[in-house]
Amino acid sequence: MRIELLHINNVRNLSDLELSPIPSFNLICGPNGSGKTSLLEAINLLGVGRSFRSNQPAQYITHLNPSCEVFGKVCEYDSPSVRLGISKNRSGEHLVRINGENARSAAELANHLPLQVITPSSIELIEGxxxxxxxxxxxxxxxxxxxxxxxxxxxxxxxxxxxxxxxxxxxxxxxxxxxxxxxxxxxxxxxxxxxxxxxxxxxxxxxxxxxxxxxxxxxxxxxxxxxxxxxxxxxxxxxxxxxxxxxxxxxxxxxxxxxxxxxxxxxxxxxxxxxxxxxxxxxxxxxxxxxxxxxxxxxTGKTCVFLVDDLAAELDLENQKKLCEIFQALSSQVFITAVSPDLLLPALEGKPFKTFHVEHGVLLDSE
Ligand SMILES: Nc1ncnc2c1ncn2[C@@H]1O[C@H](COP(=O)(O)OP(=O)(O)OP(=O)(O)O)[C@@H](O)[C@H]1O
Ligand SMILES: [Mg+2]
Structure with missing residues (x-):
């Protein structure tokens, strides 16, 4: 699967943010606190119905707002796009929509958007x-x-x-x-x-x-x-x-x-x-x-989308390269965050990528 279009509303400091990712590497860059991890968190909401940082919606719904919404258009190879949407309120109630119809549960989202998340706390898989x-x-x-x-x-x-x-x-x-x-x-x-x-x-x-x-x-x-x-x-x-x-x-x-x-x-x-x-x-x-x-x-023939927060933290260049090689071999769409694109460019040498710059929750430009 890959995301063709993403619209995020009221997830932490992101409100009314829209982006069109490419099928390969999408670099999400910006200073500390700009909203990079929040962008990955919003994609996770769309794929799983939950955040990977908090079990409490009140923590990730933008302050003073009653709910957050994430909408995405996803597709696999040449099949027609599927429209996914989730809205979640502060008490955790959600509404999930798939191609304009209400879905029974958030688990149905995962069938359309299988995700793999790699964050600095992922080593909990070994240590936790x-x-x-x-x-x-x-x-x-x-x-x-x-x-x-x-x-x-x-x-x-x-x-x-x-x-x-x-x-x-x-x-x-x-x-x-x-x-x-x-x-x-x-x-x-x-x-x-x-x-x-x-x-x-x-x-x-x-x-x-x-x-x-x-x-x-x-x-x-x-x-x-x-x-x-x-x-x-x-x-x-x-x-x-x-x-x-x-x-x-x-x-x-x-x-x-x-x-x-x-x-x-x-x-x-x-x-x-x-x-x-x-x-x-x-x-x-x-x-x-x-x-x-x-x-x-x-x-199953399904391709995962990878959400990778802060790849450069803790992995040396050789391992970063190795990982990007695997992502490419899997034909996976990847969203990677970093404070500056310079930190990622050596690992992505020769691979197609698009950079999105985020500042204060706003998408400045992409290249
Ligand atoms: N519920 C909320 N409502 C509004 N803003 C919030 C909320 N929760 C957190 N924030 C703010 O959202 C901003 C984005 O946080 P995020 O963790 O996405 O930053 P980041 O770009 O990943 O930073 P870093 O480089 O430090 O990892 C922060 O400034 C944070 O204070
Ligand atoms: Mg972050």
Missing amino acids: SANGRRKFLDWGVFHVEPQFINWWRDAQKLLRHRNAILKKLQAGDLERANKELLIWDNEINKCSENILRARVEYLDQFKAFFEQKYSNLIPGLSLQFRLLKGWPDDLDLIEAFRNSRERDVKLGYTQYGPHKADIKIKVDGRSADEVLSRGQKKILVCVLKCLQAELLQQT
Whole structure:
């Protein structure tokens, strides 16, 4: 996919900003605080329905305004353009429009505009909690398994019910817990089997692809990926629920399940988080996101749009070049921010690009 036209209204300091990006590299340049990251944030809103910086719309909707809006025209190769729009108010309610029709949920946007986001905080994928890695994994599964989102929503709903029961139960009342939880345990187990199968299949493809094409991008490091399913390896989920029931009741929430899945990333048998330098973590994250984009392209024909905030931070020129080569090989549209275009030009040598200058939230010119 690529964005042909973008209109942003009331996202942070951007109001009524329109731009026509090119299909390859779009450099968003301007001084600190000018609105570069906000522009990427607005594209993310259009593709996912959320910001990558804040869960609270009141933080990214322009002060004193009731809502923000982002509109985009996107297309894939020669197919007709699709018109996407999202409007979000301060309490988080949104209206999503696709080709002039109301859409059921923001998840439908992602089908038309698959995004990969690389920001200075993306190394959380290595350093942070399981949450980020699970989202990364599920992004891939969501795009190849159309049922996944339903299984996931069902599992969330069932887990909410189970947790509500756990909160009501008195610690020590195990007999009642066993009786009341059984039906929920069985239902969650059914959903989890589907979720687990889809995750395993995806990660297997991912690992094979990594070995085939991407491992040489991180020379000298031997990486291993392993799925942690969200409960002990040697148990099925029903057994895990049974074993943890007493503790679940005491804590008032469900400790095991698909909501606890993770990908363990190891380098030569040791945790990647402990072994790699910050720059190595950053390049690893970039490589993993590119791999995911290429896998999506191979399995569905869809091309990701990359949002890259502050590429020059932490990556040396050689790695910046390497990354731009991959973006080009993927035929991806890329939006890259930098304080000055001079910081990016060496990495983009010989590649087509267009520069957009932003200042105080206003697009000055493009060249
Ligand atoms: N809700 C809001 N309403 C209006 N302006 C806001 C809001 N939130 C943040 N801003 C302002 O928006 C501006 C743009 O911020 P942004 O993070 O996009 O800048 P940037 O160009 O990426 O800067 P840097 O080079 O420092 O990363 C900042 O001046 C910030 O103070
Ligand atoms: Mg910024």
